Amino acid sequence: MKKAILKLETLACPSCMQKIENALKGLKGIEKDTVKVLFNSSKAKTVFDSEKISIDAIEKAIEDLGYPVIKSTVKDA
């Protein structure tokens, strides 16, 4: 299990959070309960299974929604 912290471009609307949250929860290999989107600090945090999904795929899912990922860090959870 790995923990990902993704720094996003400034989030401006609270419904963006809901979108990103739902998008991440819909991915395979993501621990659903750990998905957290921080509105004010414009970050997304989640724990994921690195054998089922890569950090690149997670980034892509968010960028496909129209929210550029500035930086992502992965740590052992």
Added chain:
Amino acid sequence: MQTFILNNKKLITLLSGFLIVSGFFSRFVFGNIVVLQTALIIASIIGIAPIAIQAYQALKVKVISIDVLVTIAVVGAFLIQNFEESAIVTFLFLFGHFLEQRTLNQTRSAIKELTEMAPERALVQTNTGEFEEVDVDEVEEGDVLLVKTGAKIPVDGTVLSGEGYINEASITGESVPVTKTEDLNVYAGTILENGTLQIVADRVGEETTFGKIIELVEEAQDSKSEAERFIDKFSKYYTPAVLVLSFIVWIISQNIELAITILVLGCPGALVIGVPVSNVSGIGNGARHGVLLKGSEVIHDFSRVDTIVFDKTGTLTAGTPTVARKETYGEDSEEALNYLVSVERESDHPLAKAILEEIKATKNYVVTETEVIKGGGIVAQVSGHRVTVGNVTLMHKEGVKLSKRAQKDIKQAEEKGHSLVLTAVDGELRSLMGIKDQVRLGVKNDLKKLKELGVQNLVVLSGDNQGTVDAVASELNLTEAHGHMLPEDKSAYIKKLQEEGQIVAFVGDGVNDSPSLALADIGIAMGSGTDVAIETSDVVLMNSDFNRLPHALGLVKATASNMIQNIVIAVGVVLILLASVFFSDWMNMSIGMLVHEGSILVVILNGMRLLKYRLPRSRETEQVNKVKIK
């Protein structure tokens, strides 16, 4: 294509605004309706594109967002050929978004200032012994780093060699530079103002004290209170409900215009954004003023506090005792004081330190047969004399006679709340030291402000004797004072208050009072950025600065009421809009969108007021300041 449109939202907004204005210009100046219609159609189409894309993305992940409502409304207006409405609504929505983003960045600026203080680069020693610049994330524990004048210390570490002055304001709030030499600790985020240091990394990244502070503040600004979670849940169902309502209205009235107007009016924008902006501004203001608030639940609880319980030593008092009274008895007192100093030098008791600070010995003696009497003092042999140093109980036990004058001095000192150190040589009383732990500067005034802010009870709990605690309590006008308390007595006392239904805050130094800090509804740590304080408490006063406490309480009260104001504004606006669409005829989609976007800006601006919040000065403070200036 999608990204292109989304990336150029600003340009699209500008273009759509320009088309609308020039369309109306040609209509009223040249009477040309065709140009107006064309301009409005183009404005509608380019304007709706980014909104529709976002709506589609939202629907894909099963979210009915505001974008969905607006897209349906605009498409509806377009289909019934009301191009004026469709163009203006899309423009207002986009322009509103643009302003929202700008103002939101303002509310977040205080916290951004803090995170930008984090170090980014470090000079690391490589295998060859050279130093190489790398990203601070790549530094590992045990690495040797070089820090030059003007640079930020990149990690928490220990000085290996070199000497320098460091400004530790980012950790302690104290901006007077401290000298750092070999073996001393340095902290990430502090600035080397002068000198060059080589340091060993002990803790890196988020493990450093500064990293923890940042993480705490970041988590805090996005933490949600119960009320907020309720709003989130509410808006999850609210937006689809608006969609259903407008559909029902359309079926019943067969009036598309009315139905799509409801879609626009019902947007929940101000409601979902109102509370987070208050929260982030309030916490940001705190971070700027040395008050770390751990989230909106803390703000909510703290704003309703009834009783504040204080630890004494190191909280109300400075924690550095000093000799306040000195009496000697009999002849050749200099010799007796020399004996006292020689004995006290053997001890590391805080009272002994105070005495050593005060009295400089003229001669040093060898002390033998030292015996420490628990709860009493010390008995020792000094150059053939039996010297007894300690409290009144010890003197009685040793059979030392106390003269009338001595008894009077003892009584007076106890009444003033001094701790006593008596010295007897060969069974005769030779000196008395009244030692006082000074009340911190300005505490009295700060406590008065807390009362003015509505705190009912101010209680002090201490392990000291009741006399000392009572003295502090009466000096500071506290409501209650209890001495002889062990840490577990303190937490039991807090529990008792809570069972009486009071909301209790506990203020302590965060080291020996962790149980009380954790148990109280609000644990307030006066830690100079120590790890324990940061982790166990709800509020941290940086730099152990007591006078931040009234600011903290005033701020949470202002923040809590700011949230309520924003909720009232948001709900009020939606209710008024919906009422006027049914009961008046001046309401249409464009006005609705204008009011709606306006209300979003109003709640953001209202939240931003918190960034500038300062505690109103009470009259007495002003007078004190005037006196100081004179």
